Amino acid sequence: MTYEKTGGSRDWSPERLELPPESLRAFGYRIVDMLVDHQEGLANKPVTGHASRSALTELLDQSLPDGPSDPLAVLEELEQGVLRHSMHVNHPRFFAFIPGPGNMVSALGDALASGFNVIVSLWLEAAGPTAIEETITQWLASVCGLPKTGGGILVSGGSVANLTGLAVARHVMLDDKLDDAVVYCSDQSHASLQKALRLLGFRSEQVRVIPTDTDYRLQPKQLEGALIKDRELGRRPFCVIASAGTTNTGAVDPLPEIAGLCAxxxxxxxxxxxxxxxAALSSQGKTELLGLNQANSIAVDPHKWLFQPFECGCILLRDRALLPRTFAAQHDYMQDGAPADVNLCDYGIQLTRGFRALKLWLSLKIFGLGAFRAAIDHGLAMGKFTETLLRAHDSFELVTPANLGIVSFRYRAVGLSAEALDRVNLAIVEACIEDGFAFVSSTRLRNRDVLRICTINPRTSEADIRSTLDRLAILGDQLLASKDQRV
Known part of the structure; x- marks a missing residue:
């Protein structure tokens, strides 16, 4: 079918919220130039771009513009006044929290998804994009070893992925009746899980926090003891939450033993x-994640170790059909379409859903799965390399060895108490922010403040790690020598 062109000359007035083609192309080309320049020059930029709230008063206090502005001038304002006041989480020497390496192919995929303004809610509206998301989630389910019934949906990140998975567990196991129900997790479980359980209606006394062992892994014997005790008291244990790589140390809970208890x-x-x-995509990661394939639900974040731009999370179910069983709702105004259609708005919390799958699909198609596998192997190797350097470094003590690319350690100095060393290590993080060469973050393990490095960026080199550790040692020495008030 063809359609005749309608209308005469186009009206490019701002009221249409359109730019003339030549202006739009110039705007788009400038954005691409900014992205490419950022990628190519990133390693030579400071990692940190932090600013205090008071320093951004002019930006915060600007009035709402009533008239149009030159697009390229607005981009200049963005580049100079906004973006430079943010940390580069994709920098090869950004080791804090969980880095976001991203990739520019996926970034442009996001631009395509936004430009076409795809809404992946109903098959009627987005048959092709829905099929792509189904394909992506089935690929991810396969990577995690789930059966052919497995699959899921893409969400904003791990927080909503965990919330979604636990909502399914509540519905399937409890029929949404929460009285006397108990859920179990470790003392290293992510804070988003406590938030999710609270939002789902569970009181704090319904959450059993199981102590971890010396390797910060959930202890199956302690778990079973708590299960037995709760059943004897007439409570209803219904769910165990295990970690496949804790944020603190990268520890993986003993998944096969926990799966056996759950069964x-x-x-x-x-x-x-x-x-x-x-990390199950790599052979080494698959070994460390033994038992992952026995899960009923798995939260995965492609914007972490699958190198996607934010936001891109995923919840996977062993039985994908449990998602619409939990979340489907009737909407009179959405009655059009075939009864057999897959409508992803029925598979989770969101009704309005963007085309998150496009960026992951594009990058997998363009780079190939082998490139992602090699990038994961590189991150694992960099973690081991960091551990090796720390073991030989006079200024540091290793706290936890490399687990899935995360290493924790501590600056040390003769004659200082544990409390004084806590203050020094926290001050090193602040000094990193001021220095800008690299950034590591801190965490707290067994009541001690420690430093941690996460090495998942595939563009991080051995030289980056070596120079970062040397710089951290210098910063620590300088803080002590200057008798900085922070220490």
Whole structure:
């Protein structure tokens, strides 16, 4: 079918919210130039771009513009006044929290998804994009070893992925009746899980926090003891949450043993793999994640170890059909379409859903799965390399060895108390922000403040790690020598 062109000359007035083609092309080309320049020059830029709220008063206090502005001038304002006041989480020497390496192919995929303004809610509106998201989630389910019934949906990140998976567990195992129900997790579980359980209506006394062992892994014997005790008291254990790569140390809970307990006690087995589950793509990661394939639900974050731009999370179910069973709702105004259509708005919390799958699909198609596998292997190797350097470095003590690319350690100095060393290590993080060469973050393990490095960026080199550790040692020495008030 063809259509005749309608109308005469186009009206490019701002009221149409359109730019003339030549202006739009110039705007788009400038954005691409900014992205390419950023990628190519990133390693030579400071990692940190932090600014205090008071320093951004002019930006915060600007009035709402009533008239149009030159597009290229607005981009200049963005580049100079906004973007330079943010940390480069894709920098090869950004080791804090969980880095966001991203990739520019996927970034342009986001631009395409936004430009076409695809809404992936109904098959009627987005048959092709829905099929792509189904394909992507089935690929991810396969990577995690789930059966052919497995699949899921893409969400904003690990927080919503965990919330979605636990909502399914609540519905399937409890029929949404929460009285006397109990869920189990470790003392290293992510804070998003406590938030999710609270939002789902569970009181704090319904959440059993199981102590971890010396390797910061959930202890199956302690778990089973808590299960037995709760059942004897007439409570209803229904779900165990395990970690496939904790944020603190990268530790992987003993998944096969936990899966066995869940099977024996008829419990839902949820794995928070937001950080580590994607490592199953590599042979080494698959070994460390043994038992992941026995989960009922798995949270995965492609914007972490599958190198996607924010936001891109995923919840996977062993039985994908449980998602619409939990979330489907009737809307009179959405009655059009075939009864057999897959409508992804029925598979999760969101009704309005963007085309998140496009960026992941594009990058997998263009780079190939082998490139992602090699990038994951590189991150694992860089973690081991960091551990090796730390073991030989006079200024540091290793706290936890490399687990899925995360290493924790501590600056040390003769004659200082543990409390004084806590203050020094926290001050090193502040000095990193001021210095800008690299950035590591801190965490707290066994009541001590420690430094941690996460090495998942595929563009991080051995030289980056070596120079970062040397710079951290210098910063620590300088803080002590100057008798900085922070220490």
């Amino acid at each position: 024996a006690y008829n419990l839902w087995f949820h794995v928070d793999g937001a950080y580590g589950a994607a």
